Amino acid sequence: MVSMVGKKKSSNLIRLGSMLLIAALMVSGCGSSPKATTEKKAIKVGIVDTYTGGAAVYAKDSLDGFKLAVKEIAAKGGPKIEFVTRDDEFKPDKSTSWAKELVMKESVDFLAGTTNSASSLAVSQYAKESKVPFIVWGGMSAQTTGAAGHRYVFSTLPNTAIIGKAGAVQLSKTPYKKVWLAGSDYEYGHSVIDNLWSNLTTLKPDVQKMGETWWRVGETDFTPYINAIRSAKPDVLVVGTGGADMVAFMKAVKATGLTQDIPVWAHTCYDPATLRPLGDQAPEGVMGTNPYLANYPDTPENKAFVEAFKKEYSREPAAFALYGYMGGQFLGQAIEKAGSTDKEKIIDAMEGLTINTPVGKATLRKEDHQVAIPMSYGVIAKVNGVFTGTDLHTLSPEEIMPSVEAILKARSK
Structure with a gap:
C-alpha cells in the first residue's frame, strides 16, 4: 500500500513537471506562434x-x-x-x-x-x-x-482635379481669353479638360470657350484637327491627352508650326517620358504642368x-x-x-x-x-541642346488640392 502511494506521488510529479515544461516553452517562444509567422x-x-x-x-x-x-x-x-x-x-x-x-x-x-x-x-x-x-x-x-x-x-x-486647378492657375496668369478645348476622347482627356475649364472660369471669369475638338484614342493624323483649330483663331489651345497620343500630338504641333500662331497647353508636356520619345521633334514654347523633374x-x-x-x-x-x-x-x-x-x-x-x-x-x-x-508649371525650351521644362513655378498642395468638403459632397450624390 505504501508502494502504491509512492507511485501515485511519482506520477503526479511527472505530470506537474510536464505542464511546467510546456508553459516554459510557450513563454520562451520555442514553440511556433501565429504572431511570429505573421x-x-x-x-x-x-x-x-x-x-x-x-x-x-x-x-x-x-x-x-x-x-x-x-x-x-x-x-x-x-x-x-x-x-x-x-x-x-x-x-x-x-x-x-x-x-x-x-x-x-x-x-x-x-x-x-x-x-x-x-x-x-x-x-x-x-x-x-x-x-x-x-x-x-x-x-x-x-x-x-x-x-x-x-x-x-x-x-x-x-489626379485631374489637381492638374486642372494647377493648369487653370497657370493660364489665369496669361492674357489669353478665347480658349479652344481639345483632347483624346476617353476618361482622362475629358476629366482633365472639364476640371481645368471649371477652375479657369472661376479664376478668370472673362474667358470664353470658342469650341471643342475630340479625337479617338490612337489617332495618328492630327493635321485636320490642327488646321480646323488654327482657322478658328483662338488665343490658346488647351489639350487633354496622354500616352502615345501625347507624343503623336506633340510631333504634329512641331511639324505644323502650330505654336507660332497659337499657344498650346498640355499636362506633362515637359516630362522626360514625353520628351524622350520626341527627340528633336519637341515643340518649344508649349505650356504645361508637371509635379516632378530630375533636376526639380x-x-x-x-x-x-x-x-x-x-x-x-x-x-x-x-x-x-x-x-x-x-x-x-x-x-x-x-x-x-x-x-x-x-x-x-x-x-x-x-x-x-x-x-x-x-x-x-x-x-x-x-x-x-x-x-x-506640390506641382510645377512652366514651358518647353531647349537648354544646352536638351529639351526640358523652364520658367518653372511651384504650387503647394494647399493651392491645388480639392477641399475635403467637395470630395465628401461628390461621394454623397
Whole structure:
C-alpha cells in the first residue's frame, strides 16, 4: 500500500513537471506562434499596367520606381514585399480580368498600377467589392479618389482635379481669353479638360470657350484637327491627352508650326517620358504642368533619388517613376506602422500617413486617400541642346488640392 502511494506521488510529479515544461516553452517562444509567422509573411502586390504600346513608357517608369522602393526597404531590413505583373494593353476590360486573376489565383494582398484612367476606375470597383487594397500610380481620373472613392483605393499621383486647378492657375496668369478645348476622347482627356475649364472660369471669369475638338484614342493624323483649330483663331489651345497620343500630338504641333500662331497647353508636356520619345521633334514654347523633374526640385533628397534610380536603370527618373516609388514607400512604411500584414490594419496605417519623398513631405490624405504633393508649371525650351521644362513655378498642395468638403459632397450624390 505504501508502494502504491509512492507511485501515485511519482506520477503526479511527472505530470506537474510536464505542464511546467510546456508553459516554459510557450513563454520562451520555442514553440511556433501565429504572431511570429505573421510578422515574417511577405506582402504580395499584383500590378496591372500597360507594358506594350505607347503608354508603356509611363508604366515602365512606375514599375521601376516601385522596384527601387522595394529594394531600399529590404536593404534597411524592412517589410518583405513581393510582386507580380500583368499587361492590360491599355484596355479596361483586360485590367479587370487580370485583377480578378491576381486576387483569386495568385492570392495577392494588394493591387497596383493602371496607367489607363478607365482601367483605374474599373479595378477600383473590383477592389471595393473584393476588399483588396488598390494603389493607383498611373490613372489620373479625379473620380478615383473623388466621387467613386472608397476605403480600399489610394492614389499616389495628382489626379485631374489637381492638374486642372494647377493648369487653370497657370493660364489665369496669361492674357489669353478665347480658349479652344481639345483632347483624346476617353476618361482622362475629358476629366482633365472639364476640371481645368471649371477652375479657369472661376479664376478668370472673362474667358470664353470658342469650341471643342475630340479625337479617338490612337489617332495618328492630327493635321485636320490642327488646321480646323488654327482657322478658328483662338488665343490658346488647351489639350487633354496622354500616352502615345501625347507624343503623336506633340510631333504634329512641331511639324505644323502650330505654336507660332497659337499657344498650346498640355499636362506633362515637359516630362522626360514625353520628351524622350520626341527627340528633336519637341515643340518649344508649349505650356504645361508637371509635379516632378530630375533636376526639380533642386534638393539633396531629389539628388539622392536620381542617383539611385540612374544607378539601377541607367536613365533619369520621370514623374511616373516618382509615383511608383511613393507607392512602394507608402506601402512599406504603412506595414511597419501597422506592425502587421493584416490588410485592414495596413489601410488604417496608410490613412493620413506622411513620408519623406524626393519632392518633400507627401501625405495620403485620410479623408480621400489622395496624395498631396506640390506641382510645377512652366514651358518647353531647349537648354544646352536638351529639351526640358523652364520658367518653372511651384504650387503647394494647399493651392491645388480639392477641399475635403467637395470630395465628401461628390461621394454623397
